[in-house]
Amino acid sequence: MKNSQAHKDARVHTYCLHGSRAQEVELELQLTGGLMQRIIMSGLAGGALRESRERIRGCLERAGLQLPKRSLLANFAPADIPKQGNGFDLPLALGILALTEQVNRAALSDRAIVGEVALDGRLRPIRGALTLALAARQAGRTRFMLPWENGPEASLVDGLKIEAVRTIQQALDVLSGTPAPEPPATSQSDATPLDLADVRGQASGRRALEIAALGGHNLLMSGPPGTGKTMLAQRLPGLLNPLTEENALEVSALHGLASGGVSCIVRHPPFRAPHHTISRGGLTGGGNPITPGELSLAHRGVLFLDEMPEFPRMLLETLRQPLEEGKIRLARAGRAVEFPARVQLVGAMNPCPCGYRGHPRRGCRCSPSSLAQYRRRISGPLLDRFDLAVDVPPPEADSLLTSKKGESTAAARLRLSAAAPAQPNAPAVPKNRRVRRRLEQAIATFALSPRGMHRTIAVARTIARLRGAEETDISDLDEALSFRNGFSGASE
Ligand SMILES: [Zn+2]
Incomplete structure (x- = not known):
């Protein structure tokens, strides 16, 4: 039976x-x-x-x-x-x-x-x-x-x-026992990250990029059109460590869900740069069948938002939660579907609607009200997520004429690999008394939020690590503060 x-x-x-x-x-x-x-x-x-x-x-x-x-x-x-x-x-x-x-x-x-x-x-x-x-x-x-x-x-x-x-x-x-034919070999490898040697000048932009790479900080760049903000952002993945075997498979599998499939393992941190006209579903994921959006395709890599104020404010706001949690939840016929979204956010914006505010050779024609309106397009809480804000000015005329290449990604990576190790158990506020006093001043002067203060300390620690030090000193903090106060004119 x-x-x-x-x-x-x-x-x-x-x-x-x-x-x-x-x-x-x-x-x-x-x-x-x-x-x-x-x-x-x-x-x-x-x-x-x-x-x-x-x-x-x-x-x-x-x-x-x-x-x-x-x-x-x-x-x-x-x-x-x-x-x-x-x-x-x-x-x-x-x-x-x-x-x-x-x-x-x-x-x-x-x-x-x-x-x-x-x-x-x-x-x-x-x-x-x-x-x-x-x-x-x-x-x-x-x-x-x-x-x-x-x-x-x-x-x-x-x-x-x-x-x-x-x-x-x-x-x-x-x-019934016939051997299956071998599928075609996958010999392709994913694209090699772009090299910093292609970027001329831009010392402060490079410095911010390096700090961002070491500490995993979010970075916002401001400058007139064509100064190389995008070039810099594209070179961040090259400064980051290649993905571990496990993470490479995770990222590749995600990419396979979105497109017609993947033909090679994604070994480098991905770089995604959605246009500001992207739909909400395109950015966060959605559709039928449900597929990951740009936010999840940038998982373990860089999400670059060029001309950030041009993105609808509602769309930018949907990023806040995932930036905090490293994943995005989507509702699907009454059920929650999750996609991972641990990204490093890099934003770029013009200094004003016309783009030439602060330009040494061209004049800005923007009214104070249009300028204020432009800046309001990125909410304070989202702006607060950027630990590093840096000006990317037009290059000096003489640096355009020189054929000298910039420092390579390999040279910058050498510096990053010599950095002091991260200290996950470091005290919330540095012990150094001078550093603490400077922090108190900064909180009063710049109206730093508690979150802003902690992020500033984190950036100062990264800067200390870059010079091989375990203790944060006053010069590290000052540099971190200069990045938090951001662009020339941002606090006006
Ligand atoms: Zn302007």
Whole structure:
């Protein structure tokens, strides 16, 4: 009795996406008594999956494969998670074939199987192959069968045998012992970060960039158009350490969710520079199926907002919470979906609407009211998130004429690697008495908020580390204060 019961069951391990994570789903199939040849599905919340049933029936019939003579029940567990996408087609089809002995059940036991099936039996690629493959490996699966186009992305995971197949027939061949074809090799590497040697002059901008790189501080640059703010920002990832193996996979998987997939591991901290016309969904994530936005694509890297006052203020405000928490929560049919969003924020702005305020050779024509209005477009609390504010002035005429290159990223990195280690347990306020007195003065003079004070101390510590010191001294604090008070004229 027990044997005949087992005979009627089949189990398939499959996976589906939930935000930036993948969830293991167990598909359990069972023949029922009815003679109607119906496929009854349970445990599904996604509407698209109902169509899956008809697609699979059509596909199996066209391929000359046999459907069970009786009705069958297909149960997806756990039942309480929404299952989006069509990745359940292939596991469902193979599970049905296992019920009629056209697939060896034992072959299904150690595999993870995902894929969408077309009516003609070909497999269509699915989204998030790397995320799914990472989850399969973590769940202890040794083999992962999925559509051919997803093979290269899934192969980025070590320790998991990838079986990329083109058709349902090929899937059956592999399950009966034919070796799966090797997916194309992934020899590409991600783009090398840009080099600081391309930037001429801009000593204070470079200095701020280096401090930002060491301490992970947010940086805001102000200057007329064309002075190199964007060039500087683009070179921040090159100053940061390459991603650890684990983080590289995490970031690559996120990028794979957003685009048509990734073909190489993202090893350098990403740099994302959304335009100010970007939609809210484009920035924070959203859509159907839900995909990460620029904020999450910049995870463990740099989010650069050029012409920051041009971004709608509401859009900028949505960044405050994620900047604090390192992740963004999106509501999705009454459920929260999370995407990681630990970013270093770099902003750039013109000093005024016309762009030439403080320019040595050109005059500003902005009225005081338009200037005030322009600055109000970035809220105080968001402005407070920038630990470093620096002027990026137009280059001196003679520095434009020289062909001398700037200092390279490699040279700057050498300095960063010689910095004193961070001290996570340092006291909240430095012990040095002169430093404390200067801080008290600054709080009174510049109306520093408590948050502003703590950020200033953090920047001063980073500056001390850069000169190899463990103790913050008064010159470190003064430099940190000069960055907090920011741009010439910002406090007017
Ligand atoms: Zn102006």
